[in-house]
Amino acid sequence: MLAVLLGSCATMPDDAFRLSESALEMREIQTRSYSDVSDVEILSASSAVLQDLGYAIDEVEKELGVLSASKRADAKDAAEIAGSIALDVADCLLTLFIGCERDSFDATKDVQDIKMTLVVLPVLGKERTYSVRLTMQRVVWARDGTIYDQETVNDAAVYQAFFDKLSKSVFLEKEGV
Amino acid sequence: MRILVASVALMVAGCAAQTAAITAGSSQVELRQMQTREYETLDKRGTLRSVVATLQDLGFVIDKADYELATISATKLQNYEIRMTVTVRQREGDRLAVRANARFNEKPIEDPQSYQDFFTALDKAMFLTLHKVD
Numbered sequence: 001m002l003a004v005l006l007g008s009c010a011t012m013p014d015d016a017f018r019l020s021e022s023a024l025e026m027r028e029i030q031t032r033s034y035s036d037v038s039d040v041e042i043l044s045a046s047s048a049v050l051q052d053l054g055y056a057i058d059e060v061e062k063e064l065g066v067l068s069a070s071k072r073a074d075a076k077d078a079a080e081i082a083g084s085i086a087l088d089v090a091d092c093l094l095t096l097f098i099g100c101e102r103d104s105f106d107a108t109k110d111v112q113d114i115k116m117t118l119v120v121l122p123v124l125g126k127e128r129t130y131s132v133r134l135t136m137q138r139v140v141w142a143r144d145g146t147i148y149d150q151e152t153v154n155d156a157a158v159y160q161a162f163f164d165k166l167s168k169s170v171f172l173e174k175e176g177v
Numbered sequence: 178m179r180i181l182v183a184s185v186a187l188m189v190a191g192c193a194a195q196t197a198a199i200t201a202g203s204s205q206v207e208l209r210q211m212q213t214r215e216y217e218t219l220d221k222r223g224t225l226r227s228v229v230a231t232l233q234d235l236g237f238v239i240d241k242a243d244y245e246l247a248t249i250s251a252t253k254l255q256n257y258e259i260r261m262t263v264t265v266r267q268r269e270g271d272r273l274a275v276r277a278n279a280r281f282n283e284k285p286i287e288d289p290q291s292y293q294d295f296f297t298a299l300d301k302a303m304f305l306t307l308h309k310v311d
Contacts, residue, residue, distance in 0.1 A: 012291070015294075016281070017292075017295040018297075059242060061244055063222065064222070066242040068239050068240060117239040119233065133233055136238065138254070149256075151255060152255055
């Protein structure tokens with residue numbers, strides 16, 4: 001209750017709208033280029049990966065290359081949460097099987113809502129080459145329905161795991177699988 | 178317990194006073210001015226893409242994007258929530274006006290510095306777009 005009050009009263013950090021020193025580095029971590037593909041192929045391959053991982057597509061705007069998706073997943077102990085989206089993204093089926101045993105949960109955390117945006121843009125001066133930039137965030141809900149944590153996902157391993165899947169998906173898309 | 182109740186009441190009162198102070202100071206015209214920046218271009222697609230790229234750089238995830246209506250909505254989560262909507266409209270003299278409005282948690286953001294910071298970041302992306310640099 002107090003935390004909620006403090007939260008709603010909290011003042012905004014000065015740097016909320018300033019590019020951080022790590023902005024460029026984050027952009028690199030969050031971006032990959034794919035060549036010899038069309039815009040439709042890369043968007044289809046991306047949505048296929050999201051479907052593989054159990055995400056629902058919330059928004060697609062082909063003109064701007066924007067694709068947003070979300071899913072609700074189990075949130076376990078803190079250590080796991082830190083690395084868990086990696087696990088979650090990399091191997092959500094596994095998490096689905098293990099994660100269903102409720103007694104292994106930390107008592108305070110219940111579920112997390114993960115949301116991500118993929119932006120697909122043509123790379124200037126290169127035919128049939130597209131860059132894909134992914135940004136992710138999540139809200140971890142406590143069992144009493146209050147927000148336990150909300151953050152942007154900055155873990156490079158998470159992004160790497162996603163792009164590995166996307167590379168495979170692009171290949172499958174081309175092969176018509 | 179009594180102290181707790183009193184301190185909670187104080188905090189609530191503190192919030193209310195703050196909000197009143199913020200809204201009292203700014204007129205509708207001032208608000209629009211601080212939330213708007215014009216660019217000498219008619220490249221709507223490039224401008225919207227720059228907005229999306231800037232929002233991503235600032236840690237936002239895109240909630241809605243509509244090219245036809247030139248509207249982008251996005252959310253940033255970092256132990257707080259900022260929700261922002263950016264629209265692009267054509268203005269006289271072959272210019273595009275980008276207007277951004279945002280709220281921090283439950284309160285609308287009405288301090289000019291935040292928007293100034295946002296447009297400083299957008300300026301960089303727009304420069305690259307307008308000069309066709311990757």
